[in-house]
Amino acid sequence: MVQMFPNSLFDNPERLERWIEIAQSSFLPLLKGALTYSLSLSIISFAIGLVIAVLTALARISGSKPLVAIARVYVSIIRGTPLLVQLFILFYGLPSVGLTIDPFPSAVIGFSLNVGAYASEVVRAAILSIPKGQWEAAYSLGMTYRQALQRVILPQAARVSVPPLSNSYISLVKDTSLAATILVPEMFRKAQEITATTYEPLLVYSEAAFIYWMICLILSFIQDRIESRLDRYVA
Amino acid sequence: MIVISNLHKRFGDLHVLKGVSLTVEKGKVVVIIGPSGSGKTTLLRCLNALELPTEGSVQIGEVKLDFSARGKVDKAEIARLRRQTGMVFQGYNLFPHMTALQNVMEGPVTVKKESPDKARAKAVSLLTKVGLADKLDHYPAQLSGGQQQRVGIARALAMDPQVMLFDEPTSALDPELVGEVLKVMKELALEGMTMVIVTHEMAFARDVADEVIFMDQGLIVERGTPEQLFTRPQEERTRQFLQLLS
Numbered sequence: 427m428v429q430m431f432p433n434s435l436f437d438n439p440e441r442l443e444r445w446i447e448i449a450q451s452s453f454l455p456l457l458k459g460a461l462t463y464s465l466s467l468s469i470i471s472f473a474i475g476l477v478i479a480v481l482t483a484l485a486r487i488s489g490s491k492p493l494v495a496i497a498r499v500y501v502s503i504i505r506g507t508p509l510l511v512q513l514f515i516l517f518y519g520l521p522s523v524g525l526t527i528d529p530f531p532s533a534v535i536g537f538s539l540n541v542g543a544y545a546s547e548v549v550r551a552a553i554l555s556i557p558k559g560q561w562e563a564a565y566s567l568g569m570t571y572r573q574a575l576q577r578v579i580l581p582q583a584a585r586v587s588v589p590p591l592s593n594s595y596i597s598l599v600k601d602t603s604l605a606a607t608i609l610v611p612e613m614f615r616k617a618q619e620i621t622a623t624t625y626e627p628l629l630v631y632s633e634a635a636f637i638y639w640m641i642c643l644i645l646s647f648i649q650d651r652i653e654s655r656l657d658r659y660v661a
Numbered sequence: 662m663i664v665i666s667n668l669h670k671r672f673g674d675l676h677v678l679k680g681v682s683l684t685v686e687k688g689k690v691v692v693i694i695g696p697s698g699s700g701k702t703t704l705l706r707c708l709n710a711l712e713l714p715t716e717g718s719v720q721i722g723e724v725k726l727d728f729s730a731r732g733k734v735d736k737a738e739i740a741r742l743r744r745q746t747g748m749v750f751q752g753y754n755l756f757p758h759m760t761a762l763q764n765v766m767e768g769p770v771t772v773k774k775e776s777p778d779k780a781r782a783k784a785v786s787l788l789t790k791v792g793l794a795d796k797l798d799h800y801p802a803q804l805s806g807g808q809q810q811r812v813g814i815a816r817a818l819a820m821d822p823q824v825m826l827f828d829e830p831t832s833a834l835d836p837e838l839v840g841e842v843l844k845v846m847k848e849l850a851l852e853g854m855t856m857v858i859v860t861h862e863m864a865f866a867r868d869v870a871d872e873v874i875f876m877d878q879g880l881i882v883e884r885g886t887p888e889q890l891f892t893r894p895q896e897e898r899t900r901q902f903l904q905l906l907s
Contacts, residue, residue: 557754559754562748563748563750563755566743566748566817567743567820568740568744568768569771570736578756582756582758585758
């Protein structure tokens with residue numbers, strides 16, 4: 427039978443004190459891991475990923491057969507395989523063909539390719555959601571495809587994409603915990619290390635979860651601000 | 662100014678334009694009328710290559726484009742043709758993320774590479790001309806339909822077109838807003854602008870047009886002065902159409 431509360435906090439004041447002590451001493455290292463690695467990893471990967479996403483979306487709607495095919499295969503592979511497996515191939519697999527990449531750049535490549543594939547569908551849908559009349563108005567002023575895209579279509583598509591892309595970014599921040607498995611010293615790896623010495627997984631992992639949650643709360647707040655700013659021309 | 666010859670347009674099996682030829686002199690106002698599906702909007706959209714004709718040729722000013730079923734038309738030539746024309750749409754198609762002023766500046770700055778200062782001065786004077794001097798910093802969503810359409814006219818004029826094309830410019834408007842748009846168009850006509858207008862506003866056509874063209878089933882059925890066409894139509898189909906309207 428499972429024993430409930432074998433040495434529960436509630437009747438063991440010494441353990442409670444130890445928890446408080448561990449919680450205090452681990453908070454800063456965890457936060458540091460989050461700020462220096464989890465956040466930077468997610469920001470860099472998201473920026474690169476967005477560029478890949480826009481290019482992939484443009485390839486998909488270009489009507490050029492080879493470009494469409496390349497974009498489709500890329501999106502299909504990335505979406506059809508687990509992120510964890512992709513990271514393992516990049517970091518543990520590639521060295522066997524002589525291509526060794528450090529943990530952090532491996533993670534950036536993996537996450538960027540991932541964001542690129544998923545966000546390309548968002549960007550594509552956003553571009554296609556802009557009424558045809560906008561293209562026609564741009565063309566009738568004598569704009570080229572590129573000018574119409576830059577000046578008229580993408581700014582409007584950006585507004586449409588903010589909510590789904592914000593969700594992607596928030597997911598990405600949490601997914602950076604997977605980088606722990608390829609030795610990036612981000613927050614979750616720090617939590618594993620602290621757990622290994624303190625044997626308090628519930629406390630330490632909960633603390634990590636709390637920090638992820640706080641970061642995501644802040645990000646949701648920023649998302650709201652961006653959305654209301656972009657909405658200013660919609661009466 | 663405009664020479665269209667033997668223009669055909671097919672959408673798959675649908676033969677929308679069946680060989681239309683038309684010449685418009687500089688400074689003339691031509692109004693195209695006809696039942697829906699007659700090809701009048703398609704004809705207008707072929708004039709600035711928003712639709713590419715299947716066959717025939719379009720010449721506006723110095724720029725002439727020849728179309729055939731096979732050959733591809735040069736993109737740079739299409740852009741040159743479009744720069745000769747200004748287009749006003751039924752649904753306005755203003756850029757919703759730009760203010761009225763920015764909408765009007767956009768063409769000159771992006772396409773003609775004019776300096777923002779110069780483009781702004783011109784945009785302000787054009788918006789003043791269409792009666793919107795107090796709406797420069799309004800976004801399209803903050804403007805009424807009639808105001809949006811007047812911004813649309815100013816935006817097209819900002820490119821200094823040789824020809825203005827109007828595709829049912831008042832059809833999406835509430836009745837009480839139609840007048841303000843037609844007034845701007847009439848002023849433009851009086852200034853000597855060459856205009857091709859697809860519209861259902863027969864009173865306007867009578868008042869402003871130099872020539873009225875009746876189209877049906879992809880062909881020009883009849884053409885003449887408003888006086889001739891409205892009071893003494895020669896063709897049975899024209900008579901039937903005009904009867905339906907009255």
